[in-house]
Amino acid sequence: MQGASAAGDERELELSPEAMRAMVRQAMERVVPFVESLPRQPAADVSGALELARSLAEPLPQAPTPLPELLDLLFRDLLPKSFNAAGPGYLAYIPGGGIFHAAVADLIADAVNRYVGVFIAAPALVQLEANVVRWFAGIVGYPETARGILTTGGSLANFTAVVTARRNRLADDFLRGTIYASDQVHHSVVKAAILAGFPEGNIREVASDARFRIRLDLLRARLAEDRAKGLEPFLLVGSAGTTNTGAVDDLAALAALAAEEENLWFHVDAAYGGFLMLTERGRERMRGIERADSVTLDPHKALFLPYGNGSLLVRDGAALRRAHTISAHYMPEMQEDPDLIDFCEYSPELSRDFRGLRIWLPLKMHGIEPFRRNLDEKLDLTEWAAGELAKLPGIEIVAAPQLTVVAFRIVKAGAAGPELNALNRRLLARINARQRVFLTGTMLGERFVIRICVLSFRTHRDRVEAALEDIRAALGDV
Ligand SMILES: Cc1ncc(COP(=O)(O)O)c(C=O)c1O
Numbered sequence: 001m002q003g004a005s006a007a008g009d010e011r012e013l014e015l016s017p018e019a020m021r022a023m024v025r026q027a028m029e030r031v032v033p034f035v036e037s038l039p040r041q042p043a044a045d046v047s048g049a050l051e052l053a054r055s056l057a058e059p060l061p062q063a064p065t066p067l068p069e070l071l072d073l074l075f076r077d078l079l080p081k082s083f084n085a086a087g088p089g090y091l092a093y094i095p096g097g098g099i100f101h102a103a104v105a106d107l108i109a110d111a112v113n114r115y116v117g118v119f120i121a122a123p124a125l126v127q128l129e130a131n132v133v134r135w136f137a138g139i140v141g142y143p144e145t146a147r148g149i150l151t152t153g154g155s156l157a158n159f160t161a162v163v164t165a166r167r168n169r170l171a172d173d174f175l176r177g178t179i180y181a182s183d184q185v186h187h188s189v190v191k192a193a194i195l196a197g198f199p200e201g202n203i204r205e206v207a208s209d210a211r212f213r214i215r216l217d218l219l220r221a222r223l224a225e226d227r228a229k230g231l232e233p234f235l236l237v238g239s240a241g242t243t244n245t246g247a248v249d250d251l252a253a254l255a256a257l258a259a260e261e262e263n264l265w266f267h268v269d270a271a272y273g274g275f276l277m278l279t280e281r282g283r284e285r286m287r288g289i290e291r292a293d294s295v296t297l298d299p300h301k302a303l304f305l306p307y308g309n310g311s312l313l314v315r316d317g318a319a320l321r322r323a324h325t326i327s328a329h330y331m332p333e334m335q336e337d338p339d340l341i342d343f344c345e346y347s348p349e350l351s352r353d354f355r356g357l358r359i360w361l362p363l364k365m366h367g368i369e370p371f372r373r374n375l376d377e378k379l380d381l382t383e384w385a386a387g388e389l390a391k392l393p394g395i396e397i398v399a400a401p402q403l404t405v406v407a408f409r410i411v412k413a414g415a416a417g418p419e420l421n422a423l424n425r426r427l428l429a430r431i432n433a434r435q436r437v438f439l440t441g442t443m444l445g446e447r448f449v450i451r452i453c454v455l456s457f458r459t460h461r462d463r464v465e466a467a468l469e470d471i472r473a474a475l476g477d478v
Helices: 017-036 049-055 067-078 100-112 123-140 154-169 187-195 216-228 251-262 274-278 280-285 317-324 356-366 369-390 417-433 461-477
Strands: 147-151 177-182 203-206 232-239 265-270 294-297 310-314 395-399 405-410 440-444 447-453
Touching (some): 017 067, 017 100, 100 356, 123 274, 123 294, 123 310, 147 154, 147 317, 154 177, 154 187, 154 232, 154 317, 177 216, 187 203, 203 216, 216 232, 232 251, 251 265, 265 274, 274 280, 274 294, 280 369, 310 317, 356 369, 369 405, 369 461, 395 447, 405 417, 417 440, 417 447, 417 461
Parallel strands (some): 177 203, 177 232, 232 265, 265 294
Antiparallel strands (some): 294 310, 405 447, 440 447
16 A cells, blocks of 8 residues: 555545555455464563664654555564563463454454444444343353443453442442452552552451462451441452462352441452353352452453453442443433443443454354363363473472462472572573463562463463473473
């Protein structure tokens, strides 16, 4: 495609049919080989990337640049200098996915640019997104009264949950309200509470047990102590898959405590673990989640969507609506029929992308089975990896898999504390230096551990075997 002429005219941004086709064709000529080569790309390569990043700072462009030149810059120079987060060797943090279908859905959604913030603007498209939310509610085991929203990720979902709990359970003067979670809870929950207006001191991180699950005895004691001080406990956050170790709190016990003993809003952060409920093992481990008042689920984790896809479900949909409804004269009339959803009445957002299409399209094209099979495979692979690690001399499994994370470290006679941690950091660096897999570490109390998280739909047995080979080889080096 020709770059626009410098002289141009005011119609220059309205591409001709031919120009649209050419643009997509040229992009696809780069995208397809790139995606196809993901397994052969280094698992992570950011050498020189800092200098590269600095070299890119530039003023607002005044002159046009031809598309091929820009695609070259992206695919040849920039993309290779990053973590290969869509590749099979990405066993770090919580892997995202990147199913291609979502990219096609985005192309359609962005090109047609219909408005889904209010029902009346595109009733049928809003219904597709409402279907996606309903499917998710079904996975969690929620009743018909549940409602929810698609967000850009788990952080925004957790934030919306905290605001919803606050607006439903506390008065406008809410600073005596206190929030409870384990010391393993994702930091987005703490951030959400702060952004929702709570001082950091109102967030109680309760110690966890040997399997990294919140200790109920300590939780009860802390609640009693706070009530005695005249504080207002109102929100309990459980984890269904912590980022550190994949630990799942005893959700049934937490739900009972929240509803029957303490009258708390019970939110479950299932951003990572939630979609594992598609499997029998996941459902068993997350029993009790259906009693939560709200649940965060991230399609860009265990539903293999690309980054930018989270969701929040609220069991009593009216509570979500109460927390977010504000009217204005310029807005169209909102729907009264509870089956017809104005998403802006349930969400902090008004104008936004038609993000439901990204999820609707692959689920309709494939049905849920391939997703379920993939997740079962990831559970198996993690158990297999843990079993193999346990056979290695000097390796201690610090957190056995509850979902698809296993955490381990090397132990050495006479080495402890910072010295042992430094040894494990070296081991991690050696494993990653081979560039077939990319692992990350974390601190569990005073212990630095290395994690393997198997969650990408592109990760299969061959890559987990490669991880084990590289761990064995690296053990010989440290
Ligand atoms: C358990 C958990 N909760 C919340 C989040 C935050 O989600 P996001 O990064 O999509 O904002 C993450 C991110 O990894 C997570 O693992």
